[in-house]
Amino acid sequence: MPHPSSLNPAVPLTPVTLAGATFADITFENADQPHRIFLYRPDKSPPPEGWPVLYLTDGNACFATAVDALKVQAAYPNGTNICEGVIVAIGYPSDEPYDPLRRSWDLSPPPGRTYPPFFPGAPDVRTGGGERFLKLIENELKPWVEKQVPVDRSRQALFGHSFGGLFALYALFSKPDAFSRWIAASPAIFWEDAAILATERALLDNLEAPLDIELHLSAGEYEGEVLAPFHKGTPDEHKRQERAKETRTIELARDMAQRWATSASFAGTAIFEEYPGENHMSVLPVALNKAVQIAFRRSK
Numbered sequence: 001m002p003h004p005s006s007l008n009p010a011v012p013l014t015p016v017t018l019a020g021a022t023f024a025d026i027t028f029e030n031a032d033q034p035h036r037i038f039l040y041r042p043d044k045s046p047p048p049e050g051w052p053v054l055y056l057t058d059g060n061a062c063f064a065t066a067v068d069a070l071k072v073q074a075a076y077p078n079g080t081n082i083c084e085g086v087i088v089a090i091g092y093p094s095d096e097p098y099d100p101l102r103r104s105w106d107l108s109p110p111p112g113r114t115y116p117p118f119f120p121g122a123p124d125v126r127t128g129g130g131e132r133f134l135k136l137i138e139n140e141l142k143p144w145v146e147k148q149v150p151v152d153r154s155r156q157a158l159f160g161h162s163f164g165g166l167f168a169l170y171a172l173f174s175k176p177d178a179f180s181r182w183i184a185a186s187p188a189i190f191w192e193d194a195a196i197l198a199t200e201r202a203l204l205d206n207l208e209a210p211l212d213i214e215l216h217l218s219a220g221e222y223e224g225e226v227l228a229p230f231h232k233g234t235p236d237e238h239k240r241q242e243r244a245k246e247t248r249t250i251e252l253a254r255d256m257a258q259r260w261a262t263s264a265s266f267a268g269t270a271i272f273e274e275y276p277g278e279n280h281m282s283v284l285p286v287a288l289n290k291a292v293q294i295a296f297r298r299s300k
Contacts, residue, residue, distance in 0.1 A: 052155035057164035059089030157181035157295035185287035210267035220278030
């Protein structure tokens with residue numbers, strides 16, 4: 001191996017590309033600004049029934065991780081039980097992982113509220129656009145995806161984390177036939193006085209027939225009252241402890257899974273999974289890997 005000092009510093013650097021992945025900035029009729037739609041498709045012929053599809057919110061932050069997880073596991077289907085499929089991620093025209101202002105609107109259930117700006121001079125933060133965002137996905141995005149690739153409509157999954165997890169639950173409670181597999185990681189169930197629980201109750205109380213879908217809720221070990229070791233003894237330890245008591249991410253997600261698992265209105269599967277050693281942000285790659293395993297599982 002050559003000594004580092006002998007390497008040519010003038011060797012050109014080439015941007016990395018993600019094979020099989022593309023994106024388009026699309027202004028949908030049900031949106032005021034463009035969304036960036038990331039699309040991964042396998043480089044092979046689709047099965048007769050079409051590809052299973054995994055939809056992701058917060059696409060800028062989630063897309064590449066999910067694609068890599070799928071590629072690695074689908075390459076060894078007999079060992080992983082994972083098949084090939086399509087990944088669609090909904091994001092924003094930005095190189096940043098998140099657009100805080102737009103996701104606050106898109107991913108939060110109605111009616112929503114108005115909050116102070118994230119920083120001086122910025123617009124107010126508005127919430128409550130989840131109904132509009134769900135209509136965008138159902139009425140505009142899904143038909144667009146089906147023009148790009150053949151889709152197995154019976155095998156469509158939706159993943160969201162944090163606000164995205166809250167949106168996934170809102171979408172489930174509002175239109176339970178939109179997807180067959182629902183994955184909500186670290187869902188912000190507490191948000192705006194836990195209003196999502198009334199939407200959940202309305203669905204379970206009014207189902208005409210038992211609902212047969214798969215619901216997977218999850219959270220990291222350090223999203224409850226147990227603080228991460230690196231937060232203990234810090235100046236903001238007490239503040240974090242109080243915040244955890246407010247958000248109750250583990251407790252609320254576990255309780256929801258239990259309600260669904262024992263409901264007479266539910267004929268599917270509902271699971272809560274706690275990821276050891278993970279906090280609210282570090283849990284994202286773990287949860288995305290689980291979403292890939294759920295969405296592209298070959299058999300139960």
